[in-house]
Amino acid sequence: MPLWTLFGLKQGKASTAWPAEGGDDGQAGVLGMPRLHAERCPPECSDCAAVCPTRAIEALDQCIALDYGRCIHCQLCVEACPAGALESSGDWAYAVTKRDDLKYAPAPAVDETQAQAVRSGIRRVFGRSLHIRHVDAGSCNGCESELQALNNPFYNLHRLGIFFTPSPRFADLLLVTGPVTHAMKAPLLATYEQMPQPRWVMAAGTCAVSGGVAEDGYACGRGLEGVLPVDLWLPGCPPNPAAFIHALLVLLERQPQRVREGRYER
Amino acid sequence: MNPCVLRDLAAHQLRHACRVLLDAGGRMQIAYAWHPNHKLIEVRYLVSVGAGRPFELWRCPVEADQALPSLAEETPLLGWYEREMADLHGLVFQNHPEPHPLVLHEGARPQRPPLDPAYPADAPLAYVEAPIALPHIRNPDVQLLPFGPVRADVLESAQFLFFYVGESILHYHPRLFFKHRGMEKRCEAKRPEQGVILAERVSGVGSVAHALAYCQALEAAADCVMPQRAAWLRVLLAELERLYNHLHYLGHLCHTTTLKVGEAQGKLLEEKAKQLNARATGSRLLRGLVVPGGLAREPRLDGLADALETLRVEFFAYRQLLEKTDSHRDRLLTTGLLSHTLAFDQGATGPVERASGLDRDLRRDHPYAAYAELPLTVAGATEGDAQARANVRMDEIEASLALLQRVLLMLPDGPLRVPCAPPPGSEGLGWAESPRGSLYYAVHVDADGRLARVKIKSPSFSNWRVFPYTVHDSNMMDYAINEASFGLTVAGCDR
Numbered sequence: 049m050p051l052w053t054l055f056g057l058k059q060g061k062a063s064t065a066w067p068a069e070g071g072d073d074g075q076a077g078v079l080g081m082p083r084l085h086a087e088r089c090p091p092e093c094s095d096c097a098a099v100c101p102t103r104a105i106e107a108l109d110q111c112i113a114l115d116y117g118r119c120i121h122c123q124l125c126v127e128a129c130p131a132g133a134l135e136s137s138g139d140w141a142y143a144v145t146k147r148d149d150l151k152y153a154p155a156p157a158v159d160e161t162q163a164q165a166v167r168s169g170i171r172r173v174f175g176r177s178l179h180i181r182h183v184d185a186g187s188c189n190g191c192e193s194e195l196q197a198l199n200n201p202f203y204n205l206h207r208l209g210i211f212f213t214p215s216p217r218f219a220d221l222l223l224v225t226g227p228v229t230h231a232m233k234a235p236l237l238a239t240y241e242q243m244p245q246p247r248w249v250m251a252a253g254t255c256a257v258s259g260g261v262a263e264d265g266y267a268c269g270r271g272l273e274g275v276l277p278v279d280l281w282l283p284g285c286p287p288n289p290a291a292f293i294h295a296l297l298v299l300l301e302r303q304p305q306r307v308r309e310g311r312y313e314r
Numbered sequence: 315m316n317p318c319v320l321r322d323l324a325a326h327q328l329r330h331a332c333r334v335l336l337d338a339g340g341r342m343q344i345a346y347a348w349h350p351n352h353k354l355i356e357v358r359y360l361v362s363v364g365a366g367r368p369f370e371l372w373r374c375p376v377e378a379d380q381a382l383p384s385l386a387e388e389t390p391l392l393g394w395y396e397r398e399m400a401d402l403h404g405l406v407f408q409n410h411p412e413p414h415p416l417v418l419h420e421g422a423r424p425q426r427p428p429l430d431p432a433y434p435a436d437a438p439l440a441y442v443e444a445p446i447a448l449p450h451i452r453n454p455d456v457q458l459l460p461f462g463p464v465r466a467d468v469l470e471s472a473q474f475l476f477f478y479v480g481e482s483i484l485h486y487h488p489r490l491f492f493k494h495r496g497m498e499k500r501c502e503a504k505r506p507e508q509g510v511i512l513a514e515r516v517s518g519v520g521s522v523a524h525a526l527a528y529c530q531a532l533e534a535a536a537d538c539v540m541p542q543r544a545a546w547l548r549v550l551l552a553e554l555e556r557l558y559n560h561l562h563y564l565g566h567l568c569h570t571t572t573l574k575v576g577e578a579q580g581k582l583l584e585e586k587a588k589q590l591n592a593r594a595t596g597s598r599l600l601r602g603l604v605v606p607g608g609l610a611r612e613p614r615l616d617g618l619a620d621a622l623e624t625l626r627v628e629f630f631a632y633r634q635l636l637e638k639t640d641s642h643r644d645r646l647l648t649t650g651l652l653s654h655t656l657a658f659d660q661g662a663t664g665p666v667e668r669a670s671g672l673d674r675d676l677r678r679d680h681p682y683a684a685y686a687e688l689p690l691t692v693a694g695a696t697e698g699d700a701q702a703r704a705n706v707r708m709d710e711i712e713a714s715l716a717l718l719q720r721v722l723l724m725l726p727d728g729p730l731r732v733p734c735a736p737p738p739g740s741e742g743l744g745w746a747e748s749p750r751g752s753l754y755y756a757v758h759v760d761a762d763g764r765l766a767r768v769k770i771k772s773p774s775f776s777n778w779r780v781f782p783y784t785v786h787d788s789n790m791m792d793y794a795i796n797e798a799s800f801g802l803t804v805a806g807c808d809r
Contacts, residue, residue: 190521267496
């Protein structure tokens with residue numbers, strides 16, 4: 049055992065300082081959601097909508113409507129676009145508190161006051177800390193793989209005062225992955241019922257946000273909409289660990305939301 | 315079905331054929347059913363007759379209301395496949411030793427079997443409350459502990475039922491398939507190139523292996539020969555996947571023996587491997603590159619060889635420390651013993667079977683991608699305990715790192731992708747040795763060139779069947795260690 053103590057000491061600090069200034073988010077090279085340059089869309093083109101496996105893109109007359117809540121960043125639309133209107137990007141911080149903020153419409157109804165008003169109010173209750181109960185409601189294990197990474201020495205989630213808790217009775221936030229299969233619906237609702245109030249719910253990953261690739265069918269649901277009241281939406285297939293951290297900090301009002309009306313602020 | 319040797323058998327010939335196969339040292343691999351037309355069901359058995367020899371595919375037509383003999387007495391590993399076919403196709407297997415629902419849970423009341431083509435699209439299954447089939451226990455000292463499906467920590471959903479007295483587990487019953495999404499049905503009617511997106515999302519940490527097996531099935535159906543560079547790069551992706559999975563495994567195993575620094579280091583090495591994946595491919599889970607006919611785009615390979623060498627040095631030091639830590643090894647040695655016979659009969663696969671003395675690896679025995687051109691060391695052990703399973707994985711990490719350097723050194727130039735359009739009515743089989751073991755995809759294309767049936771056999775479906783046999787008559791203290799030593803996923807099994 050002393051060997052390990054010595055080894056640990058020799059290794060030094062492995063944790064990133066991110067999101068503090070100068071910290072590495074660890075996502076170099078990661079492809080995120082495609083960027084849309086709607087002005088480049090050729091008239092009556094629907095190539096991207098035709099290849100999208102999750103119906104995230106809808107072809108309109110002059111351009112397209114894009115729902116990032118359905119996007120699994122598979123990059124097929126980028127490859128299919130003849131005009132470069134869709135471009136690969138490293139944009140992954142897609143956590144929003146309103147589902148509609150993930151939808152890109154050609155002419156957004158900009159309402160600054162409302163955008164400012166959307167606040168979870170969680171900070172008033174919990175200060176800066178948070179305890180999370182995770183429920184896998186039928187994921188592919190991709191989201192779990194990235195959630196488990198949050199406690200590795202690089203991301204070291206505890207440094208931010210955020211913890212996973214075994215019991216829903218100690219939890220402030222229910223973090224749900226997966227499209228909510230029929231067999232997992234009752235255990236999911238039972239877990240939610242066991243949580244003390246006030247409580248928050250996060251739809252994590254595109255499956256939980258909108259159903260994802262396996263949506264519907266005889267056994268698969270279409271995410272949390274209509275199942276539980278969702279306070280935080282994070283699409284991604286899977287969201288990377290930094291995206292998870294950013295999302296949790298958005299909920300805690302410690303980081304600004306980057307996406308409004310389907311437009312990503314850089 | 316390309317590339318298998320076909321054999322047509324009638325229902326009454328199955329038992330005999332099975333016995334002959336087993337006597338000759340062969341092994342059943344998978345069984346599945348499909349509907350060639352609305353009237354007929356055909357049950358198919360994939361059979362391995364030996365390393366280096368092509369798979370055999372046995373086809374057995376089933377008339378409406380005809381029952382098939384269960385082969386689970388001859389070859390127990392078929393037990394789950396038969397129960398799955400009973401649930402999803404409504405087939406009846408006579409004298410099945412475990413005649414209980416598996417995939418759909420007790421209480422499912424589908425109007426028709428869900429994989430029947432006449433099942434109304436998108437109609438959710440009807441469920442009623444129904445008791446679970448469990449052993450009847452009379453002694454009041456025996457307690458039942460139901461654990462899950464929502465378990466502690468960030469874990470996949472599954473329910474485990476323990477019958478126990480004090481510390482001793484008398485009987486263990488895992489209830490899986492809470493996560494059943496009907497992925498095979500979701501593939502139906504999709505265009506073949508769309509299927510790969512679904513295949514990558516059957517088991518997230520096996521994205522490459524699933525995409526490979528699926529694409530190879532399509533390429534077999536289309537008689538398409540992949541460009542050499544793509545074949546070599548597929549090996550690169552598959553071994554990168556093995557690397558981060560096995561590193562995660564070691565970290566998690568340390569978690570169960572409460573070796574905290576060992577856990578941290580294992581998971582830190584996994585994180586480094588995932589960050590390498592992202593820099594090379596744009597995806598930490600290596601998604602989006604493998605497509606039918608080759609690769610979608612060129613990975614970024616600059617700096618990869620150096621980064622892998624750094625990882626190798628760090629892993630070497632980590633392994634040495636693990637091997638010197640008696641408190642860790644004490645918990646693994648003799649824990650979760652799986653005998654050679656049990657591993658073979660119940661269908662263990664991957665590092666689990668190789669740790670119980672079965673020398674099988676699809677990369678060597680039935681090579682795909684560029685594995686035939688690469689020197690491959692297949693790790694093995696005979697002890698069959700948790701330590702042996704960990705050792706096999708540690709040996710595989712070293713073998714993977716050597717293989718990766720070799721691929722980077724000898725990678726041929728050339729195109730990445732050729733057109734791959736399976737003709738209408740064609741079918742193909744694809745396979746891959748995923749980090750957890752053998753993975754098969756059987757793909758049938760309909761008259762319009764769309765997917766008619768996709769059968770997915772993931773390694774965890776095999777190993778979950780085996781695992782309980784190592785838990786009965788063990789103790790609670792060892793359970794978590796034993797489970798971690800199997801390295802199971804639930805998503806792949808449940809689909």
